[in-house]
Amino acid sequence: MILYDSNCVMMENGDSLVPEKAYTHYPFPNGLLPQNSLILPKGNNGLYYVFVVSVTDSLYNAVWNTQLSSERAPFNILMYHIVDINANNGLGKVISKNNVLLSGKEMHKIGMMACRHANGRDWWLLKQGQYDTNQVIRFLVTPDSIAGPWIQNVTMTDLASYPKTSDLSGQYTFSPNGEKFAYVKQKCQQLYLADFDRCTGELNNSKLINIPIDTTPNLDPKYKYDSLLNGVCFSPNGQFVYISKRWNQYQYEYNQPDSSLAWYHIIQGPDTTYLPFQWYSSLHRGVDGRIYIGNFGAQFKQMSVIDKPDIKGVGCSFCRKCFRLDDTTYMGFGAPPDMPDFNLGAASGTCWPLSQSESEVRSAEWVVYPNPSSTVFIVQNKHGKKKELYNVQGELLFSTKEDVIDVKPYAKGMYYLRVEHEVKKVIIE
Incomplete structure (x- = not known):
């Protein structure tokens, strides 16, 4: 590189x-x-x-x-x-x-994307995890450091039904407000959707949605039907998810409970004559509100575009090869630049532990000492429970089930210690 x-x-x-x-x-x-x-x-x-x-x-x-x-x-x-x-x-x-x-x-080759933390400054970096698993690895990226990794196991694909190691194509993506996450993977005929917590970087309320399979006889002799997934992208208004297969483009309205109404088949087959067609590739939502469709083989100087992705059905307006750079000296272009949304700002409200949903507790049920401390915090009466140390921005710094927490690596100041949804203020001096 x-x-x-x-x-x-x-x-x-x-x-x-x-x-x-x-x-x-x-x-x-x-x-x-x-x-x-x-x-x-x-x-x-x-x-x-x-x-x-x-x-x-x-x-x-x-x-x-x-x-x-x-x-x-x-x-x-x-x-x-x-x-x-x-x-x-x-x-x-x-x-x-x-x-x-x-x-x-040993990690999957595909699946890496970032979303801005709810504080508007830092970033959550998510990477598809270990082979033969549905792990998601996340890091908290700040101007001064990179914290992690933290591993979350989610039901991203049905490992019993679909190939575990097919990872030559696929895509991670976030909704425009950063509150939804979607993922598709090569031969897995399912769309993974989840809520994304911009405060904790965790995925919640996971869903697997079966993607339609086009059984029309395929001109490409290598495939009996269109089964390979390459890209996924949210519409600018967050209402629709667009799916890119090698031979097909789909629109999905994820809040529509009737699957027969939720799916719209945008196009079947090439966006040019068959012989030079190199398959559709990954998707990217541009700053102009359009969705750009990549070329798998990177031999074209043009890309097809979804002109009006906020409109349901045929009104989304698939435009064949409408993004054109015919005069460029380069051989061609593959996937659109697939970078995070740098324009996404801070979320409304504040992250835990600064929110009102969980207040500081002063009960004697569990004790932290010494407090203040410059070396360690010792937690009593919560043996075997998860302890999490946060800074005042709501950033998770440390997680353990041990009763002794080493705080020497951290700067002086006020922090929050969370145990089982209860919070205590601690001071590092």
């Missing part, structure tokens, strides 16, 4: 941002698959995190060379780099590279 500046020249120190085998896997060292990389601001000072998920040389030699065709070729390292965009007169420079955030875990 290489980072380029605004002049399309390699940024200073911007090469070799993945291990060597992954770097040379393709003639052009780009990301291997959709959502392999992601950029987040590191505060408001011109610094940026660049997150990249990849494969170490040892796992590449052991697995990728022998099992890539069988699709069981996992990634096993999540790294980040730091860019100073103000360096070199605004052309930027990679000032820190190849920092390992997570390693030693």
Whole structure:
């Protein structure tokens, strides 16, 4: 992987941002698959995190060379780099590279996206987790640090019915207000929908919705019917979810209880003549309110577009190859830039523990001592229960079931300790 500046020249120190085998896997060292990389601001000072998920040389030699065709070729390292965009007169420079955030875990190749924390400053980074599981790994990304990982097990796919390791295509996405999350994965004919808590980074109220299968005879002899999922995206008003398959585009109204009315089949088949058609790819909601449909093979200089995605049915207006860059010197374009919504602001209200839903308790049922402390907090009468330490912004800093909490790594100030929905104020001095 290489980072380029605004002049399309390699940024200073911007090469070799993945291990060597992954770097040379393709003639052009780009990301291997959709959502392999992601950029987040590191505060408001011109610094940026660049997150990249990849494969170490040892796992590449052991697995990728022998099992890539069988699709069981996992990634096993999540790294980040730091860019100073103000360096070199605004052309930027990679000032820190190849920092390992997570390693030693065989992860899905797809599925990585971020959503702004409810405080309007920090970010939740979500990554599809370990192979053969429905794990979601999350990190809290702040200007000063990256906390985590925390692992949540959710029912994202029916592992008994669908392939566990089919992860050559798929997509994570958030609704415009950050309160909904959706996911599709290659051969799994189900849409995963959940509520997203911007305060805690957790997924709740999970649902699996069966996606229609087009059984029309397919011109592509490799597929009896259209079964491969590539993309998912919310409409700007958050009412609809758009699904991109290789040969079909669908609209789904998730609050419509009648499935016969909830689904609308936007288009079946190519958006051009068959021979050059390279399948539909991932989706992205643009700042202009339209949804852009990628090209799987990256050979076209045009993209098809959903012009009016807030309108139900035919009114959503599928426009064939309406986004055109015919004069560009590049060979073509694949997926639209799939970055987080940088315009999403803070949520209304405040996060726990600053909200009114859970108040500070002063009962003697459980005790924290010494308080204040500069070394440890000891919790009495809550043995084996989960203890969570939060700062005053509502950011989770630490979670454990131990009774002794080491607070030496944290700055002086006021914090909140939560045990079983009860909160006590603690001071680090």
